Amino acid sequence: MGNTNIFKVLADSQRRDILVMLKNGRMNAGEIADKIGVTPAALSYHLKLLKSADLIMEYKEKNFIYYEINTSVLEELLLWVGQFGGEK
Numbered sequence: 001m002g003n004t005n006i007f008k009v010l011a012d013s014q015r016r017d018i019l020v021m022l023k024n025g026r027m028n029a030g031e032i033a034d035k036i037g038v039t040p041a042a043l044s045y046h047l048k049l050l051k052s053a054d055l056i057m058e059y060k061e062k063n064f065i066y067y068e069i070n071t072s073v074l075e076e077l078l079l080w081v082g083q084f085g086g087e088k
Contacts, residue, residue, distance in 0.1 A: 006077060009053040014038065015046050019055060019069060026059070026068040 009015055017036050021027060027035075033043045047067060050056040054073045059066045 006053045006055070006073075009049050009055065012046070012049075014042075015050055018046060018050065018067075019074075022056060022067060022069040026066040028064045028066050032067065 014036055018032055021032060021035055029040070029043055029047065032047075033040060036043075038046070047056065047058075050067075051058065054070055056067050057070050059068065
């Protein structure tokens with residue numbers, strides 16, 4: 001995982017909304033901003049934090065940058081959290 005505290009990144013509801021949208025496939029910044037109703041500057045901030053926590057990846061294609069969820073980091077997080085749900 002990245003140097004950013006993943007739990008602080010996930011604490012924000014708009015960043016969680018972005019992850020939920022990306023689970024259906026990659027999207028560009030304009031599509032994401034339209035769906036969650038934020039300014040480009042606000043979206044840029046959220047995407048920067050998600051990237052720094054390795055929760056999303058970006059791909060450049062022609063004139064667009066596409067964002068995609070990084071499932072390996074989320075799977076690692078789920079495994080880590082799962083260890084605390086032991087049986088009684």
